[in-house]
Amino acid sequence: MGSRASTLLREEEIEEIKKETGFSHSQITRLYSRFTSLDKGENGTLSREDFQRIPELAINPLGDRIINAFFPEGEDQVNFRGFMRTLAHFRPIEDNEKNKNYSGDFIAFRLYDLDRDDKISRDELLQVLRMMVGVNISDEQLGSIADRTIQEADTNGDNSISFNEFIKVLEKVDVEQKMSIRFLH
Amino acid sequence: WPFLDLVVWLYLIISLIMIPAMFGFSLGISETYMTILMKILEWATVKIQKANLDVELKASASNGLIQREDGSMEKELGELRRSRPKPPVGGDFTLSDCFYFSRKGIESIVEDEVTQRFTSEELVSWNLLTRTNNDFQYISVKLTLVYGLGIFVRYCILAPLRLTLALIGLSWLVIGTSTVGLLPNSRIKSWLSEWVHVMCYRICARGLSAAICYHNRENKPKKGGICVANHTSPIDIVILCNDSCYAMVGQIHGGLMGILQRAMVRSCPHVWFERAEMKDRHLVTKRLKDHVNDKTKLPILIFPEGTCVNNTSVMMFKKGSFEIGATIYPVAIKYDPKFGDAFWNSSKYSMVSYLLRMMTSWALVCNVWYLPAMHQQEGEDAVQFANRVKSVIAHQGGLIDLQWDGGLKRAKVKETFKEQQQKKYSSMVVGDDSSSNRHEVWRVWHLNNP
Numbered sequence: 118m119g120s121r122a123s124t125l126l127r128e129e130e131i132e133e134i135k136k137e138t139g140f141s142h143s144q145i146t147r148l149y150s151r152f153t154s155l156d157k158g159e160n161g162t163l164s165r166e167d168f169q170r171i172p173e174l175a176i177n178p179l180g181d182r183i184i185n186a187f188f189p190e191g192e193d194q195v196n197f198r199g200f201m202r203t204l205a206h207f208r209p210i211e212d213n214e215k216n217k218n219y220s221g222d223f224i225a226f227r228l229y230d231l232d233r234d235d236k237i238s239r240d241e242l243l244q245v246l247r248m249m250v251g252v253n254i255s256d257e258q259l260g261s262i263a264d265r266t267i268q269e270a271d272t273n274g275d276n277s278i279s280f281n282e283f284i285k286v287l288e289k290v291d292v293e294q295k296m297s298i299r300f301l302h
Numbered sequence: 303w304p305f306l307d308l309v310v311w312l313y314l315i316i317s318l319i320m321i322p323a324m325f326g327f328s329l330g331i332s333e334t335y336m337t338i339l340m341k342i343l344e345w346a347t348v349k350i351q352k353a354n355l356d357v358e359l360k361a362s363a364s365n366g367l368i369q370r371e372d373g374s375m376e377k378e379l380g381e382l383r384r385s386r387p388k389p390p391v392g393g394d395f396t397l398s399d400c401f402y403f404s405r406k407g408i409e410s411i412v413e414d415e416v417t418q419r420f421t422s423e424e425l426v427s428w429n430l431l432t433r434t435n436n437d438f439q440y441i442s443v444k445l446t447l448v449y450g451l452g453i454f455v456r457y458c459i460l461a462p463l464r465l466t467l468a469l470i471g472l473s474w475l476v477i478g479t480s481t482v483g484l485l486p487n488s489r490i491k492s493w494l495s496e497w498v499h500v501m502c503y504r505i506c507a508r509g510l511s512a513a514i515c516y517h518n519r520e521n522k523p524k525k526g527g528i529c530v531a532n533h534t535s536p537i538d539i540v541i542l543c544n545d546s547c548y549a550m551v552g553q554i555h556g557g558l559m560g561i562l563q564r565a566m567v568r569s570c571p572h573v574w575f576e577r578a579e580m581k582d583r584h585l586v587t588k589r590l591k592d593h594v595n596d597k598t599k600l601p602i603l604i605f606p607e608g609t610c611v612n613n614t615s616v617m618m619f620k621k622g623s624f625e626i627g628a629t630i631y632p633v634a635i636k637y638d639p640k641f642g643d644a645f646w647n648s649s650k651y652s653m654v655s656y657l658l659r660m661m662t663s664w665a666l667v668c669n670v671w672y673l674p675a676m677h678q679q680e681g682e683d684a685v686q687f688a689n690r691v692k693s694v695i696a697h698q699g700g701l702i703d704l705q706w707d708g709g710l711k712r713a714k715v716k717e718t719f720k721e722q723q724q725k726k727y728s729s730m731v732v733g734d735d736s737s738s739n740r741h742e743v744w745r746v747w748h749l750n751n752p
Contacts, residue, residue: 147367148367148412151412151413168411171410171414172706173406173410174411174414175714175715175720176715176720176723177403177407177410177720177723178403178720178724178727179407180407182404183404183407183408183411204408204411207405207408221401224404225400228400229397245400246395249399249400249724249727250728251725251728252721252724253728253732254393254732258393258732262731266395270397278397283397286398287398290382290398295381295398295401295405296405297405298405298408298409298412299368300368300412301367
């Protein structure tokens with residue numbers, strides 16, 4: 118009379134994920150059952166369609182960008198490890214374990230940086246803005262908003278925002294508090 | 303003499319179970335079974351809890367995995383923007399605005415209100431069925447023995463018994479209603495029809511070891527009204543029809559189901575539609591109206607959610623039944639998941655495998671509350687009326703009241719909801735002259751696309 122879940126997710130794997138991401142044992146098992154419930158194809162990986170089946174995510178203006186954050190460059194499937202690694206960015210960082218590998222601002226930067234070249238160009242900013250506002254704001258006004266934002270952030274004059282410039286703009290915002298999710302137990 | 307064995311077996315069933323079911327009294331066998339079952343499950347729960355003292359109890363299964371911040375878009379974006387002064391002109395946007403959406407998005411990936419309604423409810427403590435064993439580990443020899451015994455009892459004793467009963471019940475329904483259908487229309491015919499229906503449903507209920515508790519029977523639906531209830535499984539019909547007679551609404555099927563439907567409609571009027579007719583909203587509304595206006599006909603039974611949900615919440619009620627102008631009798635049905643999971647996950651299990659699962663559960667325990675009749679009020683449209691009835695049912699059954707459409711089980715969510723979110727956010731960027739901006743967008747688009 119063993120336990121079904123652990124035959125699919127081995128204890129060693131749970132330990133590895135725990136070390137890598139900092140989630141607790143029970144959080145990992147619960148997130149695993151969430152992962153399997155989303156995995157309609159039952160093949161151990163999630164596709165973009167699996168994410169889009171979540172109605173609250175489908176109506177999120179940045180839904181597609183958020184889903185993209187889970188998939189490594191050029192891939193269409195994400196396994197449980199990858200799933201957990203992305204979610205780990207949203208754990209609140211306790212003071213005694215400031216893990217520089219996972220941070221909310223990096224994910225936020227990736228949301229804007231569509232082609233992953235470590236720079237937010239004017240076009241990329243415009244595209245993301247367009248996603249968030251839909252048809253409700255004119256091209257001109259959106260353009261001027263984008264210009265102003267880049268102007269404020271750009272310190273080295275290359276007309277785009279690098280990661281460091283991005284961080285500087287967000288200095289005053291408590292990123293950890295606003296990006297992190299309060300996982301229970 | 304195998305033939306003799308079969309005859310004895312049959313007589314045993316008939317006398318012990320069917321006759322009480324037919325005449326509405328009870329010999330107390332089911333009650334004894336339920337009491338023993340309760341004691342065993344309690345004992346199992348205690349044993350499991352004692353062994354899991356160092357592991358967090360699954361009592362937190364009913365709590366969420368994350369704690370959501372339920373602030374509105376305005377509130378949360380306001381907080382995000384607090385750190386910088388509002389720019390004088392040209393739209394209030396800042397790079398940190400995306401945090402709101404990304405956090406909400408990740409929260410919905412970890413846990414959302416909708417997709418969990420289409421799978422079975424998680425149990426607080428294991429109920430000794432293989433199918434609910436997700437996460438529970440080996441505890442003790444005794445527990446395993448009881449579990450093994452349970453399998454034997456359920457599959458080798460209860461299941462065949464229940465299957466026989468169900469078959470007898472359904473055949474009797476077909477034969478009985480067809481027979482009654484031969485009579486000319488009269489008071490006697492209606493009375494006989496009702497008696498045949500209730501009797502068959504009672505036999506079917508015994509076929510599922512159903513223990514049903516009806517509350518507030520003074521509110522029972524009356525003729526000329528529409529009874530609405532939350533929907534968990536096709537067994538809801540058996541549950542409700544054990545106590546009262548209803549006219550069913552639905553599509554005519556082929557096969558066995560069709561035989562059943564055609565037989566039932568001979569003895570008393572039900573509202574069956576051909577597949578093509580169901581698409582015609584006006585036709586559907588008219589036929590329902592005609593039925594309701596005829597005060598000799600039975601109250602109609604409708605499940606406005608339109609699909610089976612897992613009995614932890616009530617999802618959007620389709621407004622069709624609420625536009626007819628009839629008296630609405632709300633009914634709340636709540637199953638106790640400890641004894642067996644009643645939810646029919648139609649995307650995962652076919653009807654047949656579902657019924658077999660039902661027959662190998664411990665039992666089916668549920669509460670039915672009849673709620674006071676409701677009418678559409680002045681100035682209230684069908685959607686508002688539907689929502690009002692829905693919250694009453696949700697409140698009584700202890701279910702969560704959701705605005706989401708049960709059709710999301712299979713269909714995609716409408717784009718308009720995303721557009722609403724975008725509109726809301728836009729108004730926070732440019733203030734309320736978003737409408738003039740929209741005209742600008744269309745004007746430029748039309749210029750470029752003559």
